[in-house]
Amino acid sequence: MGTALAEMTMPQISPLAGEPIEKHDAERLAGVLKALADPARLRLLSLIQSAPDGEACVCDLTAPLGLSQPTVSHHLRILTESGLLEREKRGVWAYYSLVPSAIGAIADLLTPPRKRGAKKAAR
C-alpha cells in the first residue's frame, strides 16, 4: 500500500459524522486507523514525539520497547507508509519524526462537528 494519509487528507475523505460514509472512504480511513491500532506503534509515536529534537533513530527505540530491531523497523515502515512518520537518513542513522498535522487530521475526521465547547469557532 502507498501513502494512505496523503491520499486521505488531500482529496478530503468523508468524516465519520454527517452523511453515511461510503465503502471506499471507510476502507481508507480504516487503513490509517489500523496503522495506529497497535501498542508498539503507539509507543513509537510517543517516544519519537517526546525525543529531544522530536526525532529518533531505530537504535534508540529498540530498548524502550523491548522488541527486536527488525520488528521496530517493520513498525516504523508501516507508520511511514501511512503518512504518520517521516524518515531522514543522515549518515548511518535513520531519523524518524512525526509528520506535523497527520495525527490531528485523523482526529478531525473522527469529530467533524464542533459541538463540543459550543464556541463560535467555525470551519
Place this chain on the structure above:
Amino acid sequence: MGTALAEMTMPQISPLAGEPIEKHDAERLAGVLKALADPARLRLLSLIQSAPDGEACVCDLTAPLGLSQPTVSHHLRILTESGLLEREKRGVWAYYSLVPSAIGAIADLLTPPRKRGAKKAAR
C-alpha cells in the same frame, strides 16, 4: 475484553503526546482503536449516527453493508464492548446508538496539546 473505553476515559489514560506512553496505556488505547479500524464498523457507526433518531436496529443495517445478520451483530458487539455504542432492547428489536462523547474522547487523546506548550499536566 470488557468495556475498554469506560476504563479508558474515566481513569484518564495517557495521551499520545507529552510523556512517553506506558505499555499498559498503549495496549488499552490500541484496543479501542482496533475496534475502530475496520471498514464495516466505521460504516456502522456512520449509519447509526446519521439515522433518523440517532439509533438503528440490526435489521436496518444488514442491507446497506451487504453483510449477513450474524456478522453485523458481531461487529455491533465489538463496538459496544469497546464503549462506542449503547444497546437498548425494545421488544424484539435491539436499538444501537452512539455513546455521546466516546469517539471525541479518542480524538482528544490523539491530539491533547492545543499548542504543544510542553507543560506537565496533573495526574
Place this chain on the structure above:
DNA sequence: GACATATATGTAGGTGCGTCGATGGCGTTG
C-alpha cells in the same frame, strides 16, 4: 402451546498481522 420474526451465539475456514532470526547493503572507523 405452536409458530414467526429479530437477535445472539457457536463453530469453522481462510486470511492477515506481529514477532523473530538470519541475511545483505551501506556508511564509518581503524
Place this chain on the structure above:
DNA sequence: CAACGCCATCGACGCACCTACATATATGTC
C-alpha cells in the same frame, strides 16, 4: 581494505480476526 555498527528485507511461525453457515434464545402473535 578489513572490520564494525546501523538499518532494511526475507522467510517462517503462531496467533488473532473477519466472515459465513447453522443453531439457540427471546419476544410477539394466532
